[in-house]
Amino acid sequence: MNKNPMENEEYRPKVVDLFCGAGGLSTGFRMAGFDVLLGIDNIPIFCETFEKNDHQAICGDIRTISVEQIKQAIDNKKIEVVVGGPPCQGFSMAGRRNTKDPRNSLFMEFVRIVAGLKPKFFVMENVPGILTMKTEKGELVKDIIFNVYKMIGYNVEVKKLNAADYGVPQKRKRVVFIGTNTKKSITFPEPTHSQKDNSNQKKWVPVSSVIKSKDKVESNFFHTPKMIEGFVRRKKINEQKGKGFGAQYLKMDEPSYTISARYWKDGSDALVKYSENEIRMLTPEEAAAIQTFPSDYKFAGSKRDIYTQIGNAVPCLLGKAVAEEIKKSLLK
Ligand SMILES: C[S@@+](CC[C@H](N)C(=O)[O-])C[C@H]1O[C@@H](n2cnc3c(N)ncnc32)[C@H](O)[C@@H]1O
Known part of the structure; x- marks a missing residue:
């Protein structure tokens, strides 16, 4: 050498x-x-x-x-x-x-x-x-x-x-x-x-680049109406208290919010919202892609x-x- x-x-x-x-x-x-x-x-x-x-x-x-x-x-x-x-x-x-x-x-x-x-x-x-x-x-x-x-x-x-x-x-x-x-x-x-x-720099990579289309995601990643009600209620309470926390819905043209180690609980760090009653967590593959793990990891x-x-x-x-x-x- x-x-x-x-x-x-x-x-x-x-x-x-x-x-x-x-x-x-x-x-x-x-x-x-x-x-x-x-x-x-x-x-x-x-x-x-x-x-x-x-x-x-x-x-x-x-x-x-x-x-x-x-x-x-x-x-x-x-x-x-x-x-x-x-x-x-x-x-x-x-x-x-x-x-x-x-x-x-x-x-x-x-x-x-x-x-x-x-x-x-x-x-x-x-x-x-x-x-x-x-x-x-x-x-x-x-x-x-x-x-x-x-x-x-x-x-x-x-x-x-x-x-x-x-x-x-x-x-x-x-x-x-x-x-x-x-x-x-x-x-x-x-x-x-x-x-x-x-x-000098490229634009931030939007989260949409790693989000799967709705028909490719299994139904168990979608939240039930009861869960969604809970998100809405907690968000309202937090807003009234002047806290910015609560469920966060991804803006598809921006990078994702931080994915935390607690994501497994309900995914409220970063949710995909198609409509008021179609809300889901990221799949593990999407979360891994957001963290830029190689696709075969x-x-x-x-x-x-x-x-x-x-x-x-x-x-x-x-x-x-x-x-x-x-x-x-x-x-x-
Ligand atoms: C923030 S994570 C590290 C993430 C890692 N750098 C990555 O990029 O994937 C911190 C790690 O420290 C480990 N850890 C905590 N206490 C430890 C200990 N006493 N001995 C060895 N590892 C420990 C945890 O299990 C956890 O995986």
Whole structure:
């Protein structure tokens, strides 16, 4: 193999995905030409999905998995990038001394593994709320994250990205921390799409691009008149209270609303409405397409498990856009 990656067309940097879930983020990295050697998650069904799509997974609580175990699983290969999204509720884990302090959370497991594997880059994704979240003592969690990484030799930058700006038919905002222990630059992907037509960017991809026609959808995805009544009633109550929440009906010429891990309950995050009494949930295939999973992606588990994995995922095309930036930096 050529030593200079720039002269090597086959350069495929290696990735480990912590908290991998179904593998949305990993799929994005694969699309950008990375080799995902391993994922770790503690839910067996999620690991099964990860493995079904030709990735290797260790299924277990990350707090019990040593760096040695990870190195063994990947045959001691050098990892260039560690990626993952530690769950944010990890910031208030029970059973620890100061339960609201991120230093006692799953985030620290991510840090432990980065410190052990010493990748050139890491990508840590999370919900936008993390930028303003404070500890009980009033410290910004974001500042703690920067300081903890600094202590293990990583320079970090953070940015909020909207998946719709990268060709995903969904408005979904995620915060991405990128860190490096090299002198290489940290850059975030420039939007390729935008809400309005302009000369540099394409228009946001509308959700209609992935919605099946009415006659192709099984009747069990359509809500009963009683359910529909419930949506209408709750929406009215919420509106009276000045809350914007309640059932959301997709606007076909715009990207979808965010699909959450709770989508399986009644689909009220994003419903397809043909008329006042013809309202349905998205099928799992449509939800997966909204998250830009490839059409042949295989999911394990029940319908509920599948919606949960899809709702948890980083949209693959957002992952790909971030991965391409990292690859550019690695090649410099
Ligand atoms: C937001 S999801 C990750 C989604 C994934 N990045 C994707 O793009 O598909 C967070 C994942 O963390 C996993 N998780 C939570 N606590 C964990 C723990 N203690 N050890 C390992 N995995 C854990 C959950 O099962 C869940 O799949």
